[in-house]
Amino acid sequence: MRTLVLSRRDVEAVSTMPMAVDAVEEAFAAYARGEAEMPPKVYLDLPDHEGDFRAMPSRIGGAGGEVAGVKWVNSHPKNPERFGLPSVMGLYVLSDPKNAFPLAVMDATLLTALRTGAAAGVASKHLCGSAPKTVGFVGSGVQARFLHAAHVAVFGHTFAGVFADRDTALAEKLAHELGGRAGTVEEAAGCDVVCTSTPVRHPIVQRAWVRNDAHVNAMGADGPGKQELDPQILFDAQVVIDESHQAEHSGEINVPIHDGTYALDRVAGTLGQIITGQRKVDRSALTLFDSTGLAIQDAALAARIFAAASAQKVGLEVDLVGLG
Ligand SMILES: NC(=O)c1ccc[n+]([C@@H]2O[C@H](COP(=O)([O-])OP(=O)(O)OC[C@H]3O[C@@H](n4cnc5c(N)ncnc54)[C@H](O)[C@@H]3O)[C@@H](O)[C@H]2O)c1
Incomplete structure (x- = not known):
């Protein structure tokens, strides 16, 4: 079993706004029906660096299938002037809820903007x-x-x-x-x-x-x-x-x-x-x-992006957890 690694370009190649609208609408509905879990966002403040990290885990169940994952995203407003880096960068880890296998690791910056x-x-x-x-x-x-x-x-x-x-x-x-x-x-x-x-x-x-x-x-x-x-x-x-x-x-x-x-x-x-x-x-x-x-908006869209990338053979498959 391999983990799919998706760069921002890969995410861009397979994601569309109609896909995002559909995923997000379903996620909100699932949460209202009690079919999703979403613990509060965890903030890790970095005052020495004038920034912070946020961890956003969630699981969505229901008729559309089960998905789970976490977004690790930051806010470093001084990044552009200090390092020439964006102030916000995100990473999404999508896992299979039934056995925790990491299905995909993807850039979540575009995912965040889309969702x-x-x-x-x-x-x-x-x-x-x-x-x-x-x-x-x-x-x-x-x-x-x-x-x-x-x-x-x-x-x-x-x-x-x-x-x-x-x-x-x-x-x-x-x-x-x-x-x-x-x-x-x-x-x-x-x-x-x-x-x-x-x-x-x-x-x-x-x-x-x-x-x-x-x-x-x-x-x-x-x-x-x-x-x-x-x-x-x-x-x-x-x-x-x-x-x-x-x-x-x-x-x-x-x-x-x-x-x-x-x-x-x-x-x-x-x-x-x-x-x-x-x-x-x-x-x-x-x-x-x-x-x-x-977090449910991210999980729902990450699952759609993973499905589209798998179907279109986009991204890099990696033996991340060493199963051989
Ligand atoms: N609700 C969400 O899910 C969500 C997700 C992502 C970002 N955000 C928030 O949305 C906001 C915008 O994010 P972004 O990535 O587009 O930022 P951005 O910096 O790209 O855009 C913000 C724009 O607001 C303009 N602006 C600032 N002060 C203004 C004023 N007084 N009058 C008119 N325009 C003004 C800036 O010139 C800039 O063009 C941020 O506060 C961000 O934290 C919310």
């Missing part, structure tokens, strides 16, 4: 009143590209994109490459669907800019103290989270919860509960998906 974009696409699919005519992107960095791709995967090329960034050249570049136009944060926030993906710690999207029938995907806040939105948006919206512990600790709701102005019991449900019909929202009114990024 994050896909979560927003799935949220828009289940929380928008109708197919959006305009989708705004507040933040035009790495994630914005994948958020756009996920909305194309779900809705087709039927919407106009409005890209905003404090670095206007980035917004213009994305608008040029993906189609659409660059605009202000206010213009992007006024779209039918609004995707925010900035690392800010103070709100940059005002309540007055967001329409009462919009859907917002709040993707940027994934750590304590991070906050992109005027809290009034949370008070007025039907808020759907990915998972309660992570959302409370690091989601868009973390700061208002910490301040005592918002409480977890105001949340309308998890995305999995919406997908499975356990909870309902009024899709014609303001909805918001607060994403922190779940």
